[in-house]
Amino acid sequence: MPTQQFSAPGQAVEEAKAGGHHAHGTHNYPDPLTHIDRTSWDVTIVGAGPAGLMLATSLARFGGFDVLVIDERSEPTTAGRADGIQPRTIEVLRNMEPLGSEFYDRSAPSFERTFWDPRSDGQRGIERTRRVQSFPTDMEIQDNCTLGLQQGLIEGGFLRDMERHGQRVTRPWAYQDFEMTDDATYPVKVTLEKMKPVTESTNEGGAPISIIKPTGETKTIRTKYLVGCDGGRSKLRKTLEERHEFTFNGDWVDTLWAALDCVVETNFPDVRKIAAIHSKNHGALYIFPRENNEKGEPIIRCYTQVNRLGGEKSKESALDARDKVTAEMVMKAIQEIAHPYHFDFKGVEWFTCYPIGQRLISRYSLPAGNTANGVSFPGHRVLLAGDACHTHSPKAGQGMNTAIIDSQALAWRINLVEKGLADPDTLLGTYHDERHATGKQLIDFDSEYSALFSGEVPKNTPEVATMTDAEKREHFINIQRRNAAFTTGAGVLYADNVLNHRDPSQKLGVSKITDKLEPGRRLQPAWATRWSNSQPVRMIHEIQFTAPGGFRLYVCAGDLSKNMRHLEAFAKHLASPHSFVNRFRANQRALLLQHKAYHQLPTSLNTGLGEGFASEANPFFHMLLIVKSQRFDIEIEQIQHLGALKSMLYCDDIEAGHGAFKVTLDDQFVGGLHSKWGLENGGIVVVRPDGYVGAIAPIDQGQSGFEAVEKYFDGFLTHRPIAGGQRTRL
Structure with a gap:
């Protein structure tokens, strides 16, 4: 097998671009x-x-x-084809800028869902029965909508x-x-x-x-x-x-649906909201707002049940009928389901028909x-x-x-x-x-x-079969409410494994110190002030999902005057050749990157500050030091002896939602992040490259806390000996 050279960024494109x-x-x-x-x-x-x-x-x-x-x-x-981006996915893409901003700016965001059901007076047609916010605010999703x-x-x-x-x-x-x-x-x-x-x-x-x-x-x-x-x-x-x-493994649901992308003129009031519509006899319709087309016209996606056009379910199997459905049949079904509202179809961009599996x-x-x-x-x-x-x-x-x-x-x-x-x-x-x-x-x-x-x-x-229509409607809404954490993506939870330690006493040797952060779950967003330029920042986005693709260690320092000795002990530990920072080093492949460890330096490191205030001991382990203090009360000289901990400094002195980012001369907002994460006395939050919490260790329990972090990384990382015991940098 011939030896292959690794391609640096910019070298992989071998054919001239023809203009796109x-x-x-x-x-x-x-x-x-x-x-x-x-x-x-x-x-x-x-x-x-x-x-x-x-x-x-x-x-x-x-x-x-x-x-x-x-x-x-x-x-x-x-x-x-697919067309909906959920909040957690938006959050992930905003951690890959400019992707997140590009998608958000081009899309049609939906902040509300509405529910329509057969008229309560028994007359033909539908009426709105509920309007709800798309997703609960307690998940603290930056973009609390579907795109x-x-x-x-x-x-x-x-x-x-x-x-x-x-x-x-x-x-x-x-x-x-x-x-x-x-x-x-x-x-x-x-x-x-x-x-x-x-x-x-x-x-x-x-x-x-x-x-x-x-x-x-x-x-x-x-x-x-x-x-x-x-x-x-x-x-x-x-x-x-x-x-x-x-x-x-799985099964089919013998129900036939169509997806129709169209431009309409209508008197249906919720055409630019996500609308779930159930008719009495003609099936269901789901309206999903979309981006504007090239003419600047607003598109909607209509998911339409098309096997009840005659007022009762067709006896033909969905698999047999799917290729026979026309766009005209779909439009007719929309008119029947949405009665008394009319839809004047100005144009059809695309449609397809499918059974559910x-x-x-x-x-x-x-x-x-x-x-x-x-x-x-x-x-x-x-x-x-x-x-x-x-x-x-x-x-x-x-x-x-x-x-x-x-x-x-x-x-x-x-x-x-x-x-x-x-x-x-x-x-x-x-x-x-x-x-x-x-x-x-x-x-x-x-x-x-x-x-x-x-x-x-x-x-x-099967108990749904015995429910009244009103009970079925409420059950349907409850299903969405109960699964909101999952459907947003923000509540996806991973079980304990080598990456997630909910009970650190079992394998890491320390006691649990907070109930407000959970390993195996997305890091709860919080705000702090980046000290270098005094900018309020959302901490989950300070390290983007890009090169080198390492772990983030949010070192909550608490009160510097009380915890300095603990920080000094952690810095001394990190400087040891036996620490994870020095034991786990990337191979030669990482040196082939165009800009060494990074394609683009994070803003927090791209400051021009020297003497280790903007350089990492090992860029696969990002140390973000968060101090419970006003930004005006901190000078970098106070942390200049903290070695690997001093490269990225933040002040926990703002609170989003309570006069967010407002500068005060008292300590009104100091400690909000520490309190939110349940780390009043400080702690080390180890976060995986995908933004999920892996482990939480104390910072004030001496070597046992530091060894807990070592044990965490020992569970799945590989030790590469360094010649002569020397520490190296990427």
Whole structure:
């Protein structure tokens, strides 16, 4: 196998850009690559939808990887498909700026949901029965809304972000087959096939379909990792089912739905809100506001039940009927369901028809095993993400969001393993454990939600059949309320494993010191003042999801006058060659990044301050020192002897929502972050690269607290000896 050179950012783009494309006047994206002229790759990604592009752009941001992203289509999505971005996903993308701001500014945000039901007086038609805020404010989501944005625009944003970091998609190439080999470096052998340009056609009902035919040209490559992001009909998943005992488990709901993207003129008052509409006899309708089209006209997505057009459920199976539905039938169904309100359809951008299926793959990664000739191969080198793992109804707006978080979860793990910091079996094994459990929760929720929305009785709650109509309406709303934490993404909870220690006494040797932060859960957002420029900042966004892709340690210092000796002890510990900062060092690959450890320095480090006030001892462990004090009462000279702790200084002296960011001469807002996190006396909050809390250790209990942090990282990181006991920097 020939030796391959790693590509620095900017070097991966091998073909001249032809100026980009503008499809329908709203999409712009760089030209794809068309040739595969290398035989070995670090990561091969099959599928350039949101899951594949999120994984690709994350790896491009981390840098130092040779990534091949293939897609069988000759161009990105230009209409239809997924279109809802939930609050936690927005938060993740705002941690990948400018992606988050680009998506938010282009989209249609929905802050409210309304519920419409049959008229209470028995007359034909519907009436609004409830209006609610989209999501509870106690989750403290910055953007407390759902964004309506067409998948093509989302793909375009990812593609531009990839290009900013020197990476493009290769088209049109399709996955054909893979086999595991005894190659120690590139164990996965993959066969790819060149495809002809996509041609668009329609099915019997006129819904658009894509026809993609092979050219007969094939290519075989080797790769360290093969990741299937190729959707609900994943070919890679089918290979795993046929040869490696994977199963894709689930069932169909025999209800037929259509998705229609349209421009309307209507007297329906909630057309720019998310509206769930249930008629008495003609089924259900779900209106979802979308971005403006190229003419500046507001689009809406209408999810419409179309198997009750005659006033009762059709006896034809949803699978048999789906290709016969026309856009005119969908529009007629909307008029019937929404009566007495009228919809004048000015234009149809896209439509499709589908039955609802809930299915979940048995495993997200291929365990270690043996090749056909008996040679063992490592585990977690073939993996799945997104709809290749889970399929369900689109109405709860979870598919693309779950796919994006799947890819985020996989990207940072691959990055730490390939940078020489993490044990591959241990860390990559947690990808299946955490994301499969989330996928199971998604399928269970969607099975109940989609059945209720369609007027069916969920299989797991047969008691719904005995409810009155009023009780069913209340039950439907309660289902949404009860699952709000999950559907926003902000309440997704990971079980205890090597990454999450709810009870630190069991394996870390210290007692629990707060109930306000929970390992395995997203870090609760809080505000502080960045000392270097006195700017109020949301602490969860101070370190972006980009190179180097390390851990964040929020060191809550408490009162400096009381805790200085504890901080000095921690700084002394960190300076020791036996500390995690010096034991866990990245390999040579991290030195190949264009700007060393970072593509772009965080603002908190990009200050021009010398003498260690803006440089990290190890950039894979970001130390954010938060002092319970007014910014006016702190000088950096007070912390100049704190070594690795002094690079990023913050003052806990503001409180969002109570005269937010208001400068006061008293201590009215001092300590808000410490109090919110339950760390009045200080503490060390270890946060994973994906923003989830991993462990919390005391800072005032001497060496036992510091050793707890060491034990945490020892659980999954890999010690690389440094020659002569010398400490090095990236």
